[in-house]
Structure formats: structure tokens, C-alpha cells
Amino acid sequence: MSGYAVPEGLAATLDAARAWLADDPDPVTRAELEAVIEAAEIGEEAAQADLDDRFTGLLEFGTAGLRGRLGAGPNRMNRAVVIRAAAGLTAYLQEDAEHPRPEPYVVVGFDARHNSDVFARDTAAVVTAAGGRAAVLPHPLPTPVLAFAIRHLGADAGVMVTASHNPPQDNGYKVYLGDGSQIVPPADVLIAARIAAVCAVADVPLAEDGWETLGDDVLDAYLDAAAALVPPESPRELSVVHTSLHGVGNDTLAAAFERAGFAAPRAVPTQSEPDPEFPTVSFPNPEEPGAIDAALALAAQVGPDLVVANDPDADRCAVAVPDPVRGPADTPAGWRMLSGDEVGALLGAHLLARGIPAGGVFANSIVSSRLLAAMARAAGVAHEETLTGFKWIARVPGIAYGYEEALGYCVAPHVVRDKDGVTAALLVAELAAGLRAQGRSLLGLLDELAVAHGVHATDSFSVRVSDVALMPALMERLRGAPPRTVGGVSIARIDDLARGDGGLPPTDGLRYLLADESRVIVRPSGTEPKVKCYLEVIEPVAGRADLGPARARAQDRLTAIRADMQDAMGS
Secondary structure, three states: OOOOOOOHHHHHHHHHHHHHHHHOOOHHHHHHHHHHHHHHHOOOHHHHHHHHHHOOOOOOOEOOEEEEEEOOOOOOEOHHHHHHHHHHHHHHHHHOOOOOOOOOEEEEEEOOOOOHHHHHHHHHHHHHHOOOEEEEOOOOOOHHHHHHHHHHHOOOEEEEEOOOOOOOOEEEEEEEEOOOOEOOOOHHHHHHHHHHOOOOHHHOOOOOOOOEEOOOHHHHHHHHHHHOOOOOOOOOOOOEEEEOOOOOOHHHHHHHHHHOOOOOOEEOOOOOOOOOOOOOOOOOOOOOOOOOHHHHHHHHHHOOOEEEEEOOOOOOEEEEEEOOOOOOOOOHHHEEEOOHHHHHHHHHHHHHHHOOOOOOEEEEEOOOOOHHHHHHHHHOOEEEEEOOOHHHHOOOOOEEEEEEOOOEEEOOOOOOOOOOHHHHHHHHHHHHHHHHHOOOOHHHHHHHHHHHHOEEEEEEEEEEOOOHHHHHHHHHHHHHOOOOEEOOEEEEEEEEHHHOOOOOOOOOOEEEEEOOOOEEEEEEOOOOOEEEEEEEEEEOOOOHHHHHHHHHHHHHHHHHHHHHHHHHHOO
């Protein structure tokens, strides 16, 4: 440090870093932090900025738990942060004023990301040492299997170690309570308070053994429940190409299809094995451009009826179908990925045709299309809008089906009270096989829905920021100076969702309702540094002959709205 005077602010950060270093149980992250500290001490600006970012505070316990970049420090995912989180969750379960559980039973699952198995073992060690009972799934498995296991085993809570569709450098910690759904307020706040109360990781007891490692009987029970969703009389003649995007869904989805009587999907060989680096995709999210290119290339070769893609923890499901308008099916260009809203409508139509139990409710998030609501109204089925996230959708009383546009579908709440990419894929396959047997198609059914209920055209875009701290400024700018018109149409009403406008629990977001029934919603992401904008227009259809022109009119309106909102958000 000779010749370099450490600034006062940096000195405080260095002190915090050294204190964290002394308390870190992981030699890997200790070595990583030591290197950053040494570089910061001699004045390297990049290291100082890195250190500041790592020590901006404890990784926020929020949407479904924790999610962040792997690395050393309180603002990263690491063993120290996970041990604190497990201790906080266990204390919450033991001390809950309404339902104290002195010996809480926690089931833990994990995917194949870097350190997922380590974080799962640490969680089990904390729960066991605190006098609770912990059970760990036998190997990397999809998130829906963990969500199923909670209720199947009668656990008080569940933890899934996964970062879902985030980049390879991330990991996460998703928390469920005993009803099998993700945590919501006030539980998240109460758990966060108990995490914050952990003074030092060294003070948290860790058991060396004593937890249970479950066998595959839990997986078998999940597969049996999934397969039972497809009635024996349903057609099964269907061929499917599937990609798990290097995640953990390949074997589970194949087993579910075979157990339900379908032929096993044809897996994309370069993406079928779990790989935490996700080497063949730039971003392991089926929504992202290029993510399913390998699956479409295989489809062009083998000619399936359907392409299905899961995200790495298999709680989301994407679907692609041959589209003659785009080109021949023996080329990748001849395939079209359906939007989350399109799949949501198709599954809704399928479940309505099957029949909904008395009192059953359909639900979708506020940023999803309003088509499902129109379908439910026409069928005399109750419908509710919720805040974004399955933690809200799954809690709708009487839920029979719920979805969100980000490829999440809950088709069987009695099996999994969360989004489930495996059971969703099964029901899409059942629907597609049934339509095929009738000489119909998924695209044809979408046409029928548009004629019956109008064209519901949706679009979305995101404005990425360099830091999550910049998102509030963008939201406040839109609150303070909202546009008067969007796409040439006046704004009839502005709902500030932070105030609870619209009758929903307060959340950061804005909803613009235009005079022509178009809708715009702007909200910050809960998991990434970006602000999202969701658009929808509804265009009436005057009979089958008007379907093409109606879609063209809807697209023109949507394009104009998007252009104005991109300008308003500085995109």
C-alpha cells in the first residue's frame, strides 16, 4: 500500500470485506475475495468498484427468495449467504406467531448449476442442526418436482436451489411454504428480518449429517400424478422434439411422456445433458432469440408435430409449431414459436373443453393477455387477474388453471401449485394429438379463438440498465411526466400500481388504459436490471374472412404503440 492513500469510503468497505472474509466458510470464495481486496488496496479502480458492488448490502431476499451472481461478499450468492438464509428461514418456521413449528420439516431440491448441490447440503445442515428435519431430493431435478414434494411429503417448507433461466454465473434460492406455493408478504419480510438478525455465519450451527436423502419414490409419485392428467381415451399419436437447454428437465419430461402413453420426445443431443455453463446458447431462456435454434434445426430434419423447450429448471415451457405461411417444415424458417399468451390461451381452451369443476377459477397475471378472461366469461367460468409471479397466481382461491406470459403454466394445481413446464408440455401434447386426430392444428385453434373473441395481439420489450438502482428513476420519470397519447390514441386512465390502483396489492408498476381498449404496463423486473413494458391491443373480427385483415390492423396498432413507448422510456 506504499504511496497510496486509501480513501475514507474505501477504507470502510475494506474493513467490511475483511470482516466478511474472516467469517466465510468457503475457501474458494475466501481466495476470490482476498484477491479483490489486495487489488483494491493498491488502488486498482476496477477492483474497488467490484468491492463496492459486492458490499452494497446483503443480497435482497425478495421475489421467490434470493437470486444473484455467484461470488464472494454479501451481495452475491455463496455459502455464507445461503447459510444465513437457511438460518433465517428455519428461525421463521420455529418462531412463526400463528403456526410455530419447533421441529420444522424442510424438503430441499437443487438443479445442476454451479454450487447448487453445495447450497442444498448447507441448507439441510442448518435445518438439522437447529432441531428440524431436512430431506434432500436424490439428484438434480426440476423445480416442479420440489414443489410437488412439499405437499406430497407434508413438509412445512421447501427450498429449491436454482437460478431458473438466468445466465451461468448466477444461482438462486427459491423458498416455498407448506402449501406448495412460493412465499408472499408478509412471510418474505419476516424471513428477511430473521436473516438480517444472523450476526455471523460462524454462529450458525451446521450438522455434519442427520438429514435424509430421498429416493426416487418422490419422483415416481410426481410422474404418476403427471401422467394421470392425460385421460386413457385421449389420442397419443404425436411426435415431439424437445430441448432442456442444458438444464435438468430432459429425463423427467421424457419419463412423464412415456408414462402418459406418448412416445418419448426426440431430445436435442447437444443440449440434453445438464451443463452449468449452457455452452450452446447465449442465454438459457427459451424466450430469448436463438435459444431454441438447435431444436428447430432438429425439427427440420426429423419432421415432428411439435417442438417443446424447457428452461433449465423446467418450470417453464415453450412450444413451436410448423407454420406453412413461414415456409416448409423441413427448414427451421418454417417453424414458429408460440408466445406465452398463445400457449396460455390454448391450454385454457383445452381445459375448458374438458370441463372445469364447479367453483373453479382461471387466473393470469396482469401483464398477460386478456384473452383468457374473455374465454372464461364466455364459458361462465370465474376469472381473476393477479400481480406478476406465480406466488400470486397459485394463491387464487379455487384456482383451476393459471398462467403468465413468461411461459409459465399451472395446469394442475392439485399436483403442483406453481408453474410446471413438464405437466404443461404433457397437456399441450394431449391437445395437439387430439386436434391432429380431427384434422385440426394448434394454429387453427388460435384462429378459432381470435374469431370468437377478437385478435388479442401482444408484444413486449425491455430497457436494460447498468444497475438495479437506476430502475426507480426511470419509473419516477414516467410517473411524473406520463405520455398524453400512445400510438396516436389518448390515454383514458393511468393506474399507479404502487398505490394499489386496480384493487391489487401495491407493487411498483404503471398501467395505461387507452381509449381504444389497448393496454400498456410498465414494471421493473424482480430478478434482472431491466424495466419491462407489456403491450396489448384488441381488434374485433367480423367473421372468418376478416381474420387476416384484423390481424394486420392489430399489428399496425401494436407497432405504433411500441414506437411511442420506446421513445417514452428512452429505449
